[in-house]
Ligand SMILES: Nc1nc2c(ncn2[C@@H]2O[C@H](COP(=O)(O)OP(=O)(O)OP(=O)(O)O)[C@@H](O)[C@H]2O)c(=O)[nH]1
């Protein structure tokens with residue numbers, strides 16, 4: 001097993017922390033810093049290499065197995081700055097350590113049973129979280145999923161044991177309730193997983209951010225609305241119809257929920273190939289949106305949505321120019337109706353990401369594991385033949401074990417850990 005290291009702080013700070021993990025960690029650190037401090041006590045040491053002083057650093061040793069990775073670990077808190085970091089990195093390389101791959105520390109932690117796959121994914125999500133709701137999903141949602149998973153595993157273990165009893169003692173007079181209780185147990189577990197699967201798209205949306213797309217005829221005030229909602233001058237506004245060509249996105253934080261709001265080219269028949277490409281892109285964005293903001297300025301025929309299955313919010317713009325202002329109309333010029341629109345968008349965002357306390361399956365991998373488990377349970381229910389039912393229940397247990405990684409499959413591990421940043 002090689003000894004790996006990586007800076008675990010971003011560049012530009014006053015301090016750079018480098019983490020080392022692996023069998024040669026102590027020896028390499030001693031060579032750099034001299035006598036090691038007591039475990040888990042930070043101590044100041046001069047770092048030397050090739051008779052040169054590299055830095056004065058705080059050194060902390062975390063001996064195996066009580067470390068992040070479960071291996072011997074050291075953290076070196078250096079002065080920030082590229083020269084110090086580069087000098088220490090090249091000294092560590094000289095001494096036989098190598099730069100860690102993305103996610104390699106977490107992968108070792110998983111292999112040493114310091115965390116399971118769900119916990120590893122939750123850590124990655126927490127680091128990537130940009131809004132309050134995403135942070136909560138990465139902490140509370142992941143805790144709920146972890147607890148649910150443990151309880152499902154326990155239930156399934158009992159169901160398998162009951163099924164084994166039915167297989168092993170077929171001729172004895174087992175009371176008929178045993179069979180009925182088993183079927184009811186499978187049904188209840190299946191229902192719990194269906195509930196989690198129903199909430200999954202909302203958890204996924206919260207993790208990835210919602211996609212809201214502004215669509216409508218040219219000159220209707222789409223770019224003006226994007227700028228107003230973003231509170232910044234991002235898209236070009238002009239009275240010339242057909243101004244916007246590229247789809248332009250901004251990130252909004254609606255009560256802690258991340259929303260990507262996209263402004264698009266105005267929809268109309270056009271001979272201009274560049275504008276036509278812009279319109280094609282607008283429709284493509286709308287086709288995968290969570291919400292379409294359908295803009296109408298009251299001066300030209302409203303466009304009919306080509307995306308009837310996607311939730312659509314109709315918005316009347318330029319209220320200041322209309323004699324009698326319709327309810328819900330907005331004016332970017334006077335600001336009328338904008339707070340109400342923001343409140344409606346926030347309510348929609350909350351509804352689309354609500355997981356209502358369900359176990360939050362926020363990744364395709366997690367959803368696939370639970371779907372496979374639920375399918376095996378459904379098959380067990382449809383199978384009264386005890387041996388076949390037993391087979392289905394064991395299949396369900398295997399699929400569920402993949403969720404936490406109790407059954408590790410190399411391909412799954414690669415997919416999970418390659419999504420991490422270096423240093424995690
Ligand atoms: N009076 C008034 N004018 C507005 C309002 N919103 C937008 N406008 C004007 O309408 C014109 C078009 O605005 P844009 O935001 O560029 O419209 P668009 O829908 O992005 O247009 P395209 O990019 O061409 O599709 C500009 O002159 C804006 O100043 C409004 O609420 N009131």
Ligand SMILES: [Mg+2]
Nearest residue numbers: 222223243244
């Ligand atoms: Mg525009």
